[in-house]
Amino acid sequence: MKPVISKISSLLLGTTIATTALLAADVELSKVMKDRGLSEIDVIRAAKTYNPSGVKDEFVVFSSGGQSGQVIVYGVPSMRILKYIGVFTPEPWQGYGYDKDSLEVLRQGNIRGKEINWGDTHHPALSEKDGKYDGKWLAINDKANPRIAIIDLEDFETKQIVPNPVFKSNHGGAFFTPNSEYIIEASQYGAPYDNNYHPIEDYKETYRGGVTMWKFDDKIGRIMPKDSFTIEMPPYNQDLSDAGKGESYGWGFTNSFNTEMYTGGIEVGMPPNEAGMSRNDTDFLHVYNWQKLAEVAKDPKNVKIINDHKIIPMDIAVKNEALFLIPEPKSPHGVDVSPDGKYLIVCGKLDTHASVYDFKKIKEQIDKKEYIGKDPYGIPILDMKKSLHGQAELGLGPLHTQFSPVDGEVYTSLYVDSQVVKWNYKNLKVLDKVNVHYNIGHLAGMEGKSADPQGKYIIALNKLSIDRFQNVGPLHPQNHQLIDISGKSMDLLVDMPLPLGEPHQAVSIRASKLHPKVRYDMGTNTKTGEQHIGKTLAGQERIERNGNHVTIYSTLVRSHINPERITVNKGDKVTLYMTNLERAQDETHGFTINDYNLHTSLEPGETSTFEFTADLEGVFPYYCTEFCSALHLEMMGYLMVKDPNKKYESAQKLKMQTMSPEQLKAEYDKTVSVNTATDAVIQSVVKFLKDNKFGDHKAVADLVTDALDQYGKIPAQKKLSDEAVKAGDMEKAILYENMIWQLMVKTADVGIRAKDTLVKLIATKQSAEAARGEKTFAEGGCNGCHVIGKVSSGPDLTGVLQRHENGEKWVTNFILDPEKMYTDPYVKGMIDFFNLKMPNQHMSEKETKDIIEYLKWVEENANLF
Structure with a gap:
């Protein structure tokens, strides 16, 4: 019976300890709630969005950056910003737009020979397979300067920018077709396709709208302009678009405003655009068969060529029964196709209804050629009532819709009411509403516009934040609000200020679908994915001169840039190739030269290029801009630019002025002694790694490879040191020994990281208490001594x-x-020996217990430390 009693006692003791811990946590939580004025629902909402350290999000969101010209990446449910992606605008941290290779991408966006260095990003889109997001590519439009950019989701870098050769603005982009065959880009404001002057009085005759179908190669992630075409449309100010899927596959839908074709004139006493452009009761939804038109465009007789781009005229599209119009509520701002492709939801900003169109009814009218008339350009018009499934009264200012995995359930933003409404587009019933803060524009559901919506959360992209955050001046951040939609009623969980441009739309994807790189193959040009022409490996560093063109092949590795001294003539054209030789994850190096407006970010394995003219005379330090190692500050060098037309007075060379030969020998012996001691540390680490079979663990083996790269350079330096000693040049010998020491420090730095990683892998598993104790030990400053x-x-x-x-x-x-x-005698002896007193870090009893558990874990694994 004793063993049974013992087990029961242990169980009861464990239960008692657990209960005590829970009670202590409850007391602590109650105190925090009281001190901060939090309710129970506040704490629950916080818990729903909290990610413990090291825990990653379920979803990744890509939001447009508005006037920043960038893309913002953040996680859900934590709402933590992860990255800004440079797209249409230079981005200094990534060096985007400052080195030659990224500048070539940025310059792809030049329009009519003019450099454009800003953009107004609006609608990001994820590439699709069978209507589902595949996590490979992201496209985004620039409304201000009509362009589409492609971002590679293997490294979250912009790889292509394509200007639209015939549009003067776009808003209805970017939208992928269900298998990423094309990207839809609709123009916004009607304008002439050519680049000539046309008087506004000729608006109806010479100004045009349109939809460009950009052919996309999803294997390489590039738009193919020569295989693309534009569908000519009336100057109705086309707006947002969506591609059909399932039943409506092969069709595209683009709504519009200003079917009045009003052109304003407030400066000459005419009513403003806002009055004249909203006079009609309805505008037009454009319905077009892109799949058929893609075949039509292959025949040169069916297209016009303007600015080297194919245009399908309206009459050709109509003749091929591929372009139609349907009345829709006036001033609409969005058309959203259901996951099965059977329904289209259109909301009008000036209407309280959402209009649900039935694609089957639309197709029946097209097949039977049942038209209620034609517009002034001869485009057939379908009957609105016959096309509708029905309308639902939602509230003021309905805009955009996202879909749920629940059949028929959708979420729509209400701009004027500052609400999100949950409703059913099949039975047209409103189910729930939640207030947001304030004036919501777009919504971002979790894969909410795909054929496989995930539900769980929805994000309100609000235009105003007003009083939600700390006042930072008249320009407020925008507010993205995360809403829990998993229950019967929506629950607003958290606000997130977004202080970069005016984000318009966001798309999300399951993080599990993304598979980005952690390093590049050595010498990669990250903008092309190919091996860089300037790839340089260790030992290949050199400076080559051809006339006034100087080419430098350089490398960066913890903790030096090779070469460290570059001398050129004023006026030389300089090409500088840089390769990051690191293989360890997250060991990025940056590079800049002062006064030359140059910067790049080099991820492990990347090669990058600078091209500049050395037009400033002087001495210019260059250095690594990323804090990469203990010797980061020493990772620098000098660009020295001299004027070949000047005669320089040579300064007397510096020498070790007051040192006698005996003192130089003593300095040399001291340096060698330090190196010997450092090498002993390295050898002890090597022995530990070998004894514990480091090769069984790839993460450790990669670090060891990096360490051996550094250590393998020591024999060559030692040979040079020995030769200098033999020649009696102790000054040079000391310099070589110092270089050996730096290589040893770098070796030890990586080697100790390898050892620490291995210890974590082979040590006994920590209890939750020991893990907390280790964290407390570090955060409490204990490891400072x-x-x-x-x-x-x-x-x-x-x-x-x-x-x-x-x-x-x-x-x-x-x-x-x-x-x-x-x-205490023991403590006093320690104080005297270390000349330090243990400070009071004001640890709680719970924290102290956790530290004791951590020290027990250390004791269990003492042989590893």
């Missing part, structure tokens, strides 16, 4: 619990109130 496994500013704590009678209690008392124990 105590380094596990060796004596540092304080004693090594490996085995500390065995040094004292009732060691756990002794260490606990010392942590909680060290001052009381300063007179």
Whole structure:
């Protein structure tokens, strides 16, 4: 019976400890809630969005950056911003637009020979397979300067920018067709296709709208302009678009405003555009068969060529029964195709209804050629009532719709009411509403415009934040609000300020669908994916001159840039190739030269290029802009630009002025001694790694490879040092020995990282308490004096619990109130030896217990430290 009693006792004890821990946590939580004025629902909402350190999000969101010309990436449910992607605008941290290779991408966006360095990004779109997001490519439009950019989701970098040769603005882009065959881009404001002047009085005759179907190669992620075409449309100010799927596959839908074709004239006493452009009761939804028109465009007789681009005229599209119009509520702002492709939802900003169109009814009228008339350009008009499934009264200012995995369930933004409404587009019933803050534009559901919507959350992209955040001046951030839609009623969880441009639309994808790289193949041109022409490996560094063209092949690795001294003549054209030789994940190096407006970011394996004219005389330091290692500040060099037409007075060379030969020898012996001691540390690490079979763990083996790369350079430096000693040049010998020391430091830096990684992999698993204790040990500053496994500013704590009678209690008392124990003989001896006193870090009893558990774990694995 004793073993059974013992097991029951242990179980009861464990239950008691767990209950005590829960009660303590509850007391702590209650205190936090009281101190911060939080309700229980506040805490629940916080818990729904909180990611513990190291835990990643379920979804990744790509939001347009508005006037920043960039894309913003953040996670859901945490709403943590992960990255800004440079697209149409230079982005300094990534060096986008500052080095030659990224500048070539940015310059693809030049329009009529003019450099354009800003953009107004609106609608990001994810590439699709069978209408579902595949996580390979992201496209986004620039409304201000009609362009489409392609971002590679293997590295989240912009790879292509394509200007529209006939549009003067776009808003209805970018939208992928269901298998990423094409990207839809609709113009916004009617304008002439050519680049000539046309008087506004000729608006109806010479101004045009349109939809461009950009042919897309989803294998390489590039738009193919020569295989693309534009469908000519009336100057009705085309707006947003969507591609049909399932039943409506092969069709595209684009709504419009200003079917009045009003052109304003407020400056000459005419009513403003806002009055004249909203006079009609309805505008037009454009319905076009892009699949048929793609075949039509292959025949040169069916197209006009303007600015080297194919245009399908309206009469050709109509003749081929591929372009139609349907009346829709006036001033609409969005058309959204259901996941099965059977329905289209259109909302008008000036209407309280959402109009649900039935594609089957639309197709029946087209097949039977049942038209209620034609517009002034001869485009057949279908009957609105016959096309509708029905209308639902939603509220004021309905705009955009996202779909749910629940059949018929959708979410629509209400701009004027500042609400999100949940409703059913099949039975046309409103189910729920939630207030947002304030004046919502787009919505972002979790894969909510795909054939496979995920539900769970929806994000309100609000235009105003007003009083929601700390006042930072008259220009407020915008507000993205995360809403939980998993229950019967919607629940607004959290606000997220977005202080970059005016985000318009966002798309989301399951993080599990994204598979980005963590490093490049060595010497990659990341903008093309090919091997870079300037790829340089260790030992290949060199400077070549051809007339006044100087080419430098350089490398960067912790912690030096090779070469460290570059001398050129004023007026030289300089090409600088740089290769990041790192293989370790996240070991990015940056590079800049002062006064030359140059910067690049080099991820592991990347090669990049600078091209510039050395037009400033002087000495210009260059350095690594990413804090990459303990010797980061030493990772620098000098560009020296001299004027070949000047005669420079040579300054007397600096020497070790007051040092006698004996002193130089002593300095040399001292340096060699330090190197010998450092090498002993390296060898001890090597022995540990070998003894514990580091090769069984790839992450460790990669680090060891990096360390050996550095260590393998030492023999060559030692040979040079020995030759200098033999020649009696102790100054040079000391310099070579110092270089050996730097290589050893870099070797030790990576080697110790490898050892620490290996320890974590092979040590016994930490309990939750020990893990908390390790975190507390670090955050409490304990490791500022105590380094596990060796004596540092304080004693090594490996085995500390065995040094004292009732060691756990002794260490606990010392942590909680060290001052009381300063007179203890043992403690006094430590104070005298280290010349330091243990400070009171004001640890709680719970934190102290966790630290004790961590020290027990250290003791269990003492052989590894």
